[in-house]
Amino acid sequence: MPGSLISGAGPHVLNRPAMSEPESIAGLSVVRTVASLRRAVDGWRAEGASVGLVPTMGALHRGHMALVARAREACGRAVASLFVNPAQFGPNEDFARYPRDEAADAAMLKAGGCDLLYAPGVAEIYPPGFAVTVDPGPIAALLDGRFRPGHFQGVATVVVKLLLQARPDLACFGEKDYQQLQIVTRLVRDLDIPVRIEPVAIAREPDGLALSSRNAYLTTEERARAPALNRALVAAASHMRAGAQPRAVEAQATNLLLAAGFAKVDYVAVCDAATLEPLASLDRPARILAAAWLGRTRLIDNVALAPRG
Amino acid sequence: MPGSLISGAGPHVLNRPAMSEPESIAGLSVVRTVASLRRAVDGWRAEGASVGLVPTMGALHRGHMALVARAREACGRAVASLFVNPAQFGPNEDFARYPRDEAADAAMLKAGGCDLLYAPGVAEIYPPGFAVTVDPGPIAALLDGRFRPGHFQGVATVVVKLLLQARPDLACFGEKDYQQLQIVTRLVRDLDIPVRIEPVAIAREPDGLALSSRNAYLTTEERARAPALNRALVAAASHMRAGAQPRAVEAQATNLLLAAGFAKVDYVAVCDAATLEPLASLDRPARILAAAWLGRTRLIDNVALAPRG
Numbered sequence: 107m108p109g110s111l112i113s114g115a116g117p118h119v120l121n122r123p124a125m126s127e128p129e130s131i132a133g134l135s136v137v138r139t140v141a142s143l144r145r146a147v148d149g150w151r152a153e154g155a156s157v158g159l160v161p162t163m164g165a166l167h168r169g170h171m172a173l174v175a176r177a178r179e180a181c182g183r184a185v186a187s188l189f190v191n192p193a194q195f196g197p198n199e200d201f202a203r204y205p206r207d208e209a210a211d212a213a214m215l216k217a218g219g220c221d222l223l224y225a226p227g228v229a230e231i232y233p234p235g236f237a238v239t240v241d242p243g244p245i246a247a248l249l250d251g252r253f254r255p256g257h258f259q260g261v262a263t264v265v266v267k268l269l270l271q272a273r274p275d276l277a278c279f280g281e282k283d284y285q286q287l288q289i290v291t292r293l294v295r296d297l298d299i300p301v302r303i304e305p306v307a308i309a310r311e312p313d314g315l316a317l318s319s320r321n322a323y324l325t326t327e328e329r330a331r332a333p334a335l336n337r338a339l340v341a342a343a344s345h346m347r348a349g350a351q352p353r354a355v356e357a358q359a360t361n362l363l364l365a366a367g368f369a370k371v372d373y374v375a376v377c378d379a380a381t382l383e384p385l386a387s388l389d390r391p392a393r394i395l396a397a398a399w400l401g402r403t404r405l406i407d408n409v410a411l412a413p414r415g
Numbered sequence: 416m417p418g419s420l421i422s423g424a425g426p427h428v429l430n431r432p433a434m435s436e437p438e439s440i441a442g443l444s445v446v447r448t449v450a451s452l453r454r455a456v457d458g459w460r461a462e463g464a465s466v467g468l469v470p471t472m473g474a475l476h477r478g479h480m481a482l483v484a485r486a487r488e489a490c491g492r493a494v495a496s497l498f499v500n501p502a503q504f505g506p507n508e509d510f511a512r513y514p515r516d517e518a519a520d521a522a523m524l525k526a527g528g529c530d531l532l533y534a535p536g537v538a539e540i541y542p543p544g545f546a547v548t549v550d551p552g553p554i555a556a557l558l559d560g561r562f563r564p565g566h567f568q569g570v571a572t573v574v575v576k577l578l579l580q581a582r583p584d585l586a587c588f589g590e591k592d593y594q595q596l597q598i599v600t601r602l603v604r605d606l607d608i609p610v611r612i613e614p615v616a617i618a619r620e621p622d623g624l625a626l627s628s629r630n631a632y633l634t635t636e637e638r639a640r641a642p643a644l645n646r647a648l649v650a651a652a653s654h655m656r657a658g659a660q661p662r663a664v665e666a667q668a669t670n671l672l673l674a675a676g677f678a679k680v681d682y683v684a685v686c687d688a689a690t691l692e693p694l695a696s697l698d699r700p701a702r703i704l705a706a707a708w709l710g711r712t713r714l715i716d717n718v719a720l721a722p723r724g
Contacts, residue, residue: 238551267605296545300582
């Protein structure tokens with residue numbers, strides 16, 4: 107797994123001293139250590155509140171705000187975490203250039219009703235000698251796992267840690283990262299983590315493009331082409347409902363994307379909605395997922411597909 | 416990993432209905448589901464008690480009772496778990512013949528002051544579709560890990576589950592399984608599991624043999640030879656303190672064991688007490704560990720070794 111990035115993350119991610127916690131940024135309380143985070147959460151719980159967690163890698167947008175709103179709606183208190191997790195980036199991926207603007211994120215969270223930002227440094231999450239990995243099992247080798255080896259082991263490990271650090275009653279995850287959501291659901295079930303996982307629907311631009319922090323990488327021309335990804339998935343779902351064969355639908359959508367100017371299509375896949383195994387026929391809840399490249403930017407999206415009945 | 420045993424564990428491990436819980440066996444309350452376990456633990460915590468967990472595979476002896484006593488001493492309440500974990504046995508290991516006598520275990524726990532026995536069936540721990548594995552990292556490939564591939568992944572996964580199921584304040588582990596103890600300590604630290612791990616010294620027979628459920632496998636003749644394992648380690652520690660070289664000490668102890676009638680020596684190893692990496696010199700806390708076979712029975716033992724100076 108791409109753990110080598112952990113030690114190479116540089117001095118900007120070092121922990122600040124715990125003495126100064128909580129800081130306030132843009133009017134939002136910010137903690138950087140597990141101890142301070144737990145102090146805040148335990149305090150709220152002692153007051154009878156329940157606590158919702160929204161794990162993020164920052165570069166927040168309206169999609170994240172929907173997660174915060176859901177956490178607040180379901181619980182008395184909402185905590186967002188901000189951690190660009192080196193362990194889930196491959197050596198040739200975009201860890202170094204991933205957008206980082208903590209002050210802007212804090213301001214958006216404050217405006218969205220978030221109660222606390224947990225923004226640990228890399229050394230708080232991966233102290234010297236850190237060695238444990240959580241492997242989600244076969245689901246992690248499918249789809250994005252085929253193209254991003256080690257990615258979901260990195261995601262699983264940090265999500266387990268964040269859940270056990272914050273000990274929330276509920277944690278919100280967006281359906282945009284649908285495979286991640288299914289993996290987190292499985293982690294919580296298989297490891298008996300005492301938390302409820304709440305899925306939140308994808309937030310989209312008016313033209314259908316799924317909101318993503320990585321959309322910021324797109325050139326004007328790429329941005330104009332990007333909605334073809336969602337269009338191809340919506341069309342694929344329609345073909346599936348009309349009785350087309352999954353493998354034919356996948357091939358057709360792939361061709362659509364290439365014709366629309368995507369440089370490369372990692373996959374378009376009609377899957378069992380829970381296991382993400384390839385679906386042979388529409389006899390159960392399904393999901394159509396895709397990952398494709400516009401220039402240097404890899405976009406993902408997915409749509410639901412109800413069973414025929 | 417040897418997970419194939421999970422599904423092959425047979426009907427004797429099916430869960431009994433939750434409706435009847437808690438049962439009472441030998442006067443001890445017994446629960447078999449996570450829900451019942453949490454109900455009991457949450458109830459004690461609401462009364463202000465703290466809770467100590469003693470994970471076991473049954474076949475209890477005085478060594479386990481020392482763990483229960485420590486849990487009771489440190490916490491108001493002690494829970495023992497009894498689960499012969501198929502995932503930590505290799506396909507050619509002793510899962511099928513591992514000694515099982517729940518009623519005797521319950522009676523011993525009751526006499527030892529234990530408050531509750533958690534004895535789940537395999538389906539409660541590994542429900543259908545179970546897929547997640549916790550990998551402790553490089554330490555799991557050393558020593559016993561070299562001879563029992565997958566063993567410590569199986570241990571790590573079930574220990575994480577038991578800790579998150581019971582949510583104790585403290586969990587007691589014996590130093591007899593010293594590598595397991597170091598791995599559990601690392602798991603708790605690296606995954607931020609909110610529990611304190613309490614090591615408990617090895618309980619021994621008067622002739623030095625470490626207590627073990629597997630001692631029951633020994634023939635009379637093997638039992639008479641078994642104390643040579645501890646004698647060899649005590650001698651090795653003494654040679655180390657006298658300034659001998661670790662690799663020479665290991666070779667000498669191995670020869671001693673073979674001369675004493677052990678059929679095979681998996682390892683004798685002078686190690687860093689925390690990482691279990693081979694030690695070059697006695698400049699830090701060390702441990703000498705060994706695994707060796709008497710007939711069909713594999714015995715392990717270890718002794719501490721303080722740094723020189």
